[in-house]
């Protein structure tokens with residue numbers, strides 16, 4: 278299996294390294310338009326696999342031809358959030374980067390699945406679908422498992438016991454849904470309010486501490502999707518998928534055909550209202566990009 282990672286910055290390099298360490302592919306390509314970023318990081322990763330006596334071909338450079346015939350392309354190129362910026366502030370900047378990347382995916386890797394990580398996620402997922410003309414099942418947005426990981430981290434920290442099966446669903450923005458129906462641990466109202474605010478602000482908390490957005494946990498989320506496709510696990514994941522005229526987070530089985538069966542949500546009326554409001558916002562942002570790109 279060949280996996281390519283577009284963008285060799287924090288998220289892209291972390292994704293490529295995690296793919297190499299977990300042995301997800303036997304060929305890995307990294308592309309970044311900035312100088313020797315991809316070339317140098319690819320060389321570093323190529324050397325690190327020798328530490329573990331693994332045979333992995335790793336390529337890197339600024340030429341999109343490197344992604345030729347990839348089975349999966351992970352899209353991480355684009356600007357990260359700076360302190361005070363929302364994911365939506367990145368709309369036009371990252372839509373242009375996505376446009377360029379997708380043109381090259383269509384040209385060099387026309388049969389690939391696209392795993393989108395670039396923010397604002399749900400908008401980028403839908404644009405990747407429209408720009409590529411690929412079938413809906415081949416475009417998968419990574420964020421729900423990241424938000425879920427943050428939720429599970431907060432619950433584990435509060436309760437002092439490891440948990441990893443609670444899910445965050447819906448949009449990858451401040452309107453993400455943290456519902457009692459998708460928690461694997463019983464929480465009282467105060468605990469839930471605390472966990473909710475910590476999880477919802479988990480991304481911004483990192484941005485304020487580091488000055489840029491998170492990378493290891495987002496990379497782990499992207500690798501989880503690649504592994505599910507490669508191993509046809511059909512595991513239910515919280516992912517952003519293409520819906521009717523927009524994309525948003527849903528619980529879907531991910532396997533060798535990409536997005537499979539999608540679960541019906543079990544949400545309260547209030548949660549459904551919040552989901553709808555976030556979807557309206559995503560539709561407006563898609564419209565804004567189409568009018569301004």
Ligand code: APR
Pocket residue numbers: 283284285286287288289308309310311314353354355356357358367371374377378394395396397489490491492495
């Ligand atoms: N083609 C290829 N690479 C590009 C392009 C392009 N058209 N435009 C920008 N890049 C590269 C940059 O050169 C940079 O190395 O994308 C990389 C982005 O890396 P970082 O600035 O470190 O950003 P990162 O933290 O990795 O975040 C990337 O992922 O989680 C999201 O919100 C985040 O949208 C952001 C994206």
